[in-house]
Amino acid sequence: MNYEKILQGILDIGEEMIVCGAEVSRVEDSIRRMCMAYGANKDRINVFIITSNIQVTIAAPDGHIITQIRQIIRYDVNFDRLDYLNDLSRYVCEHTPDHIKIQELLRKVMERPTPGRALKLLGSVLVAAAFAVFFGGSLRDGISAGIMGIVIVFMEDVMQKRETNQIVYNFIVSVVAGITAILTVTLGLGENENLIMMGGIMLLIPGIAMTNAVRDMLIGDIATGMLRLTNAVLTAAAIACGFALSIILLGGVL
Numbered sequence: 001m002n003y004e005k006i007l008q009g010i011l012d013i014g015e016e017m018i019v020c021g022a023e024v025s026r027v028e029d030s031i032r033r034m035c036m037a038y039g040a041n042k043d044r045i046n047v048f049i050i051t052s053n054i055q056v057t058i059a060a061p062d063g064h065i066i067t068q069i070r071q072i073i074r075y076d077v078n079f080d081r082l083d084y085l086n087d088l089s090r091y092v093c094e095h096t097p098d099h100i101k102i103q104e105l106l107r108k109v110m111e112r113p114t115p116g117r118a119l120k121l122l123g124s125v126l127v128a129a130a131f132a133v134f135f136g137g138s139l140r141d142g143i144s145a146g147i148m149g150i151v152i153v154f155m156e157d158v159m160q161k162r163e164t165n166q167i168v169y170n171f172i173v174s175v176v177a178g179i180t181a182i183l184t185v186t187l188g189l190g191e192n193e194n195l196i197m198m199g200g201i202m203l204l205i206p207g208i209a210m211t212n213a214v215r216d217m218l219i220g221d222i223a224t225g226m227l228r229l230t231n232a233v234l235t236a237a238a239i240a241c242g243f244a245l246s247i248i249l250l251g252g253v254l
Contacts (some may be wrong), residue, residue, distance in 0.1 A: 002099055003038065003060040004068075009102035010034045011070050013089055014054055016110065018072055020082035021208055023215055024049045024224045030089040031056060037093040050224050051231070073164070077208055084109045124149035124203055132199025137192055144181065144190030145199030151180045152203050166231070167238040170204060174242025177204070182250045197243055204239050206232040 014031045018024075028047045035045045035058050044059035054070040088105055091097075097105070115123075128149035129142040137145070155173045163169045181197045184190040209232040217225030 001038070003040075003058075003062065003064065004066055005099035006038055006102070007035070007056065007058060007066055007068050009099045009106065010092070011054060011056060011068055012103070012106055013085060013092070014049070014056075015070050015072055016106070017082060017085050017089075018049070018051065018054070019074055019076055020085065021075075021077040021079065021212065022082055022086075023212055023219070024051075024221045025216070025219050026086075027054075030086070034089055034092050037096050051227050075166075078114070081109065081112065084112065121150060121153055124153045128152075128199045128203055130199075131202045132195050135195050135198045137195035137199065141190050141192050141195050142199070144184035144196045147184060147189075148177055148180045148196060148200035149203060152177050152200060167234055170235050171238040171242045174201075174204060174239045175246050177201075178243040178246025179250060182246060186250075201239065201243065206235045209235070 010031055013034070014027045017027045017030065028049055031047050031049075031054075032042075032045050035056070036042050039061035041059040044057075044065075046055075046057045048055040052072050054072065055067070056069075057065065057067040060066055088109055091105070092102060125146040129146040132145035133139070133142040152173060155176050159169045159173055163172070177200050178197060181190070181200060182193050184196060185193045190196050209228055213225045213228035213232055215225075216222075216228060
């Protein structure tokens, strides 16, 4: 059995779990269990994971020491895919397929259909509009926030193809979203720019990242938790600066 290819497939599963938003402890445990299933010495399985890096060293059953490192440069929170990846890791532990079968099963999980664009637009409109009204806005503010939600989805689609830096990405999206909110009031559609912005900003705030950061720290992964928390705070600051710049450019909130 090619244990290097097996470990490569295991790391592929672990990487996708991190990308989908899994906590580090879950991924470490899954990788360790999968390695043990293939006969690796449980006392010689060393797994180190932070949000941007996976390092695994194992003592294979044939006596070879294998080390593989994986850099993680993308993030795409998807709990539906994470559920299937978790099931795949358990399947690997139970059935120990060869590396070709692992890649085949992983490909099936990755090719699962994702929610369509129409559903994403509908969800963004409803979330932005509902929060604008929840924070005290009028029906007109809710409609304006819904329009802002459409603009945010459009800008996210445009920026994902052009910018990998999440801070720059969120800053630019926030500037355009803030300008949209102000313009809806200027054109007479909305009434309260600040409430419209509050509704739209709920689509951008890194709530999942902050939750995962706190969870990681509570279970003892301090380094990973601090990295995630720092990234979430910087992202939130970029969003705030983006909306502030739009207010400055168009003369402030009335």
